[in-house]
Amino acid sequence: MPSEIELSRSHGSIASFASFDGTSISCRRPGSGPPVVTVHGSGGGLHSWQPVAEHVADRFELWTPARRAYAPSGPGRSPKRFADEVGDLEALIAEIGRPVHLVGMSYGATVALHAAAAGLPVRSLVLWERPLYAAGEELTPVLTEFEELIANGDRRRAERLLAERVARVPVALLDSMDAGEPADGEPDEAPGWRGDLASMAADSPDVERWSTVTAPTLLRRGADTWQPMPAALERLATALPRVTRTAFPGQLHFAPSTIPRAVAEEIPRFLPRP
Known part of the structure; x- marks a missing residue:
């Protein structure tokens, strides 16, 4: 009998596979061509890369998983570490059966770097604004406060905490974006955010370790994205041995959603062709 992954190759439906520890990982697979795996950022899911995927599915076989702890994927073990998500990518690449290009957004870009550094069969990396500075024990109190806010049902303040203390979005920009209380029926992203924070708090801010990543890497950002993101990306660029940089004029961190065609x-x- 064909596996769910094999069925998704022909039908383009949502499929799932068991990762190294039994966690169920769900993914979509549109398009055909060289395989590209997208890795979404914090607060994302199956939908995160969809606006971009629509513009490249005619040239690539896209695999767009929901990372562990983001529905409909399973929760995985706790506390989560980047090694767990590297294991998920390794299991997916084994299902695909050939080396892949990795495209990572924000936190997902960090996952992609870890995967390449771990020696997974990665042909190239396309990274969107990896939050290089969001790592280490300084995030432990943020995780504690986030858990307290979620336990008290204050989802709005929890999301604001993440934006201010992790993404470091300027307060004026946050105020202009404030959409009020989350609407009923919106997916609960708290488990995913909790796992991401635990991974970042246990990680290192060391940049030089990425000098072992030899895959060709494209670093992309919005030209108007707030500091310290641009400075952090410049430090990463100096560590990577094979790097290309590009910036999108007039854009912020959210460009993959606001100008998906240009990003695509x-x-x-x-990406190198076969």
Whole structure:
């Protein structure tokens, strides 16, 4: 009998597979061509790369998983570590059966770097604004406060805490974006955020370790994204041995959602063809 992954190759439906520890990981698979695996950021899911995927599915076989702890994938073990998500990617690549290009957004870009550094069969990396500075024990009190706010049912303040203390979004920008209380029926992303925070708190801010990543890497950012993101990306660029940089004029961290066609067009320009 064909596996769910095999069925998704022909039907493009949501499929799932068991990762190294038995965690169920769900993914979509649109398109055909060289395999590209997208890794979404914090507070994301199956939908995160969809706006971009629509513009490149005619050239690539896209695999768009929901990371562990983000529905409909399973919760995985706790506390989560980056090694767990590297294991998930390793299991997915084994299902695909050939080396892949990895495209990571924000936190997902960090996962992609860990995967490449671990020696997974990665042909190239396309990374969108990896939050290089969001790592280490300084995030432990943020995780504690986040858990307290979620336990008290204060989801709005919990999300604001993450934006201010982890993403370091300027307060004025946050105020202009404030959409009020989360609407009923919105997916509960607290388990995913909790796992991501635990991974970041246990990680290292050391940049030089990424010098072992030899895959060709495209670093992309919005030209108007707030500090310290641009400075952090510049430090990463100095550590990577094979790096290309590009910036999107007039854009912030959210460009993959606001200008998906322009973001998508950079992918086939960079990725090596067979």
